[in-house]
Amino acid sequence: MRILIVLPRQDPATGNEVTAARHRAGLEALGHEVALERVAPGDGASLRAATLSFAPDVIHLLHAYRSGRPWLEARVDGIPCVVTLTGTDIHGGLDDPAEGPVIRRVLEKADRIITQNRLTAEALNQAGPPFAGKIVCLPPGIVLGTAPSPFARSDLSPPGHPLFLHPAGIRPVKGNLELLELFDPLAASGLPFAVAFCGPPLDAPYSADFFAAVARRPWARHLGVIPPKAMPALLREADVVLNNSQKEGLPNALLEAAALGVPMLVRNIPGNAAVVQEGVNGFLYGDAAAFADRAGKLIADPALRRALSRPSPERYAPEKETEVLLAFYRQAIAESCDSQAAVHD
Structure with missing residues (x-):
């Protein structure tokens, strides 16, 4: 499988970078091809070019607004998409007059919506938004680095x-x-x-x-x-x-x-x-x-x-996280294919 992970362009010590690196390592260890594309607002054209060049089977957006906005601008419809909701998406972004409509559009178009917090998944599904049926919980995994501490x-x-x-x-x-x-x-x-x-x-x-x-x-x-x-x-x-x-x-x-x-x-x-x-x-x-x-x-x-x-x-085995993530990708691909077949029929 070819997977394009899209994440915000920011400091390499941030959570999105750590998550993207962990996903990539786990997927590549199983023989899948993974590319990371870092974006900022207005990068729709460059994201489109990267997508067409890599030709992924699925796109994974880390951050519904900061990655999702360039994805909407890229206009790469037809490629299955999975989006990971972050804390800033949920707590503030959805209610923001500027960000909220973009996030909702991304969630409506996405084939799967991931949260790694079971409490968030339960709350969103109980609230019953239009996209609630697509919300799934990915058990978190971690990979502990082995570099020495800079400080004793x-x-x-x-x-x-x-x-x-x-x-x-x-x-x-x-x-x-x-x-x-x-x-x-x-x-x-x-x-x-x-x-x-x-x-x-x-x-x-x-x-x-x-x-x-x-x-x-x-x-x-x-x-x-x-x-x-x-x-x-x-x-x-x-x-x-x-x-x-x-x-x-x-x-x-x-x-x-x-x-x-x-x-x-x-x-x-x-x-x-x-x-x-x-x-x-x-x-x-x-x-x-x-x-x-x-x-x-x-x-x-x-x-x-x-x-x-x-x-x-x-409790946080990365292998389990990768296994479930792959299942979500396959579901998104299958449902996207079914949806496109229904349109052609």
């Missing part, structure tokens, strides 16, 4: 200071700056801890405010952009992995933390709740008081951190 534990926190790690691009939806403010009362109380952030600056004004805020807090630092292959090694250095996003699809960093058994402290949103089980492998919080309570317990109680360390690599 001694570089990141003093002895006896639990290390909290927040892996995310710096932009408002990720809540990086607000996370610093959540830690402020704990720092004022004298609790020993350190907080490390990593990820690219994706919003210039917000990033400037964030870096200035980090500089005022001796217990916080930004590590820069960590290569995806080195992220597991860095996660192993952490005592707790954080996520303070307002919206998420299914964060790769949390999947890796869950597989490795690193406890997690995350905002209670569907994208995080699909990974974190309260009191089993981490904690969820809904407000500042709940955050302070749970973070304080994690700082003070090493035994609690050990109890929450439940490695589960088998």
Whole structure:
């Protein structure tokens, strides 16, 4: 099978790039041909040229708006299409006056609509939108990189200071700056801890405010952009992995933390709740008081951190993800052929 994966042109450390690389590796290992095409708004003509040159059996869009808009512009009807909905598509994009109509058009034309979050799949199907019958859930898989961490534990926190790690691009939806403010009362109380952030600056004004805020807090630092292959090694250095996003699809960093058994402290949103089980492998919080309570317990109680360390690599086997993804491709191809045959009849 020839598969063209279309993804937004962005920093290589982002989730879309990690997902595309994992899909490609899994599919190629089974003998399929895969091409990646990175696009931005207005790239319809270049995407059309790439599609006609590669002649795929199926097109897979990662991101309904940022990949879907160029796909609509490319006018490559007749080739089966599968689209993966991201967190920004679902939580904001569908309701955006500019993006919403584009996303709906993409979903109407697609043969299969993938989400990797079972809670999202259930919610969308229960809501009953026109495209609900095409929504399927792809069990998430991860491939843990083996590159060494750029930082040793001694570089990141003093002895006896639990290390909290927040892996995310710096932009408002990720809540990086607000996370610093959540830690402020704990720092004022004298609790020993350190907080490390990593990820690219994706919003210039917000990033400037964030870096200035980090500089005022001796217990916080930004590590820069960590290569995806080195992220597991860095996660192993952490005592707790954080996520303070307002919206998420299914964060790769949390999947890796869950597989490795690193406890997690995350905002209670569907994208995080699909990974974190309260009191089993981490904690969820809904407000500042709940955050302070749970973070304080994690700082003070090493035994609690050990109890929450439940490695589960088998839960996210990439081979299973690839197997199910291939089934979705084959379904899309078969239904597209049936649809075209019906038109000709």
